[in-house]
Structures are given as C-alpha cells and as structure tokens.
Amino acid sequence: MDSIDGMLIHSVVESPPEYKEGLEGFLRDIxxxxxxxxxxxxCIRVVFSFVIDIEGNVRNMCYSDNVEITKEAIEEISNWAAGRSGGVNVPVRMYISMYVKFG
Incomplete structure (x- = not known):
C-alpha cells in the first residue's frame, strides 16, 4: 500500500480534494x-498523477514524458482543500488526463 508521511494514501474518500477554483480552474492553471x-x-494528451496531502499541497507529481513542469509551477498549483474521510483530512491520490494545445 502507498503511504506518505506515515499515512495511507487513499483513492476513494467521502469528500475528495477540491482545487481552489474547481476542476476547470485547475485544468486552466496546469x-x-x-x-x-x-x-x-x-493538442497533446497529458496524464498527471499526484497526491494531495492533508494540508492541500500537491506532492509526488508524475506526468507524461512528453512535457515538463517546474517545481515552482507545482507549488503554485498547491491550493487544494484536502480530501476527508471519517471526518479527518487524509492524503488522496489524484489522476487527471487532459489535452494541452501547443503552438
């Protein structure tokens, strides 16, 4: 099982993480x-996998090998409300697939 900071990373929770400006805002920002x-x-298909930790930060980001993203850019998109399960914040793995237009 996957863990971060000694806590199990969830894939299904009662309240999933939410980006400060919603999914559309995240897709635009990323x-x-x-x-x-x-x-x-x-248009290039890009797949992201990352963990939203209990403080709403993006951690352990992986993405398609046809693109790059800086550490600073990842910090700029670390504005999530943490996922919750059983009334407490828990780390949650997110998978997002999108198309990005270049040129």
Missing amino acids: SEKVKPKHRLVG
Missing part, C-alpha cells in the same frame, strides 16, 4: 504551466 519537451504543435 495547462498554462506545462511546457513541451520538444517542439510540439497541436
């Missing part, structure tokens, strides 16, 4: 921060 590794033009 699409502005990812950069292609090579000269790419057109």
Whole structure:
C-alpha cells in the first residue's frame, strides 16, 4: 500500500480534494504551466498523477514524458482543500488526463 508521511494514501474518500477554483480552474492553471519537451504543435494528451496531502499541497507529481513542469509551477498549483474521510483530512491520490494545445 502507498503511504506518505506515515499515512495511507487513499483513492476513494467521502469528500475528495477540491482545487481552489474547481476542476476547470485547475485544468486552466496546469495547462498554462506545462511546457513541451520538444517542439510540439497541436493538442497533446497529458496524464498527471499526484497526491494531495492533508494540508492541500500537491506532492509526488508524475506526468507524461512528453512535457515538463517546474517545481515552482507545482507549488503554485498547491491550493487544494484536502480530501476527508471519517471526518479527518487524509492524503488522496489524484489522476487527471487532459489535452494541452501547443503552438
């Protein structure tokens, strides 16, 4: 089982993490921060996996190998309300797939 800071990482919770500006806001913000590794033009599918910790921070971000994102950019999108289960904040693994237009 996956854990972070000694706590089990959940994939299903009573109250999932929520980005400060909702899912649409997250998709907009992250699409502005990812950069292609090579000269790419057109829409590229990008898959993200990350953990929202009990304080609402993005941790352990993984993403498709055709793009890059800086550590500073990841910190800028660490504005989530933590997921909750059993009335307490718990770490939650998120998977988000999206298309990003380059060029």
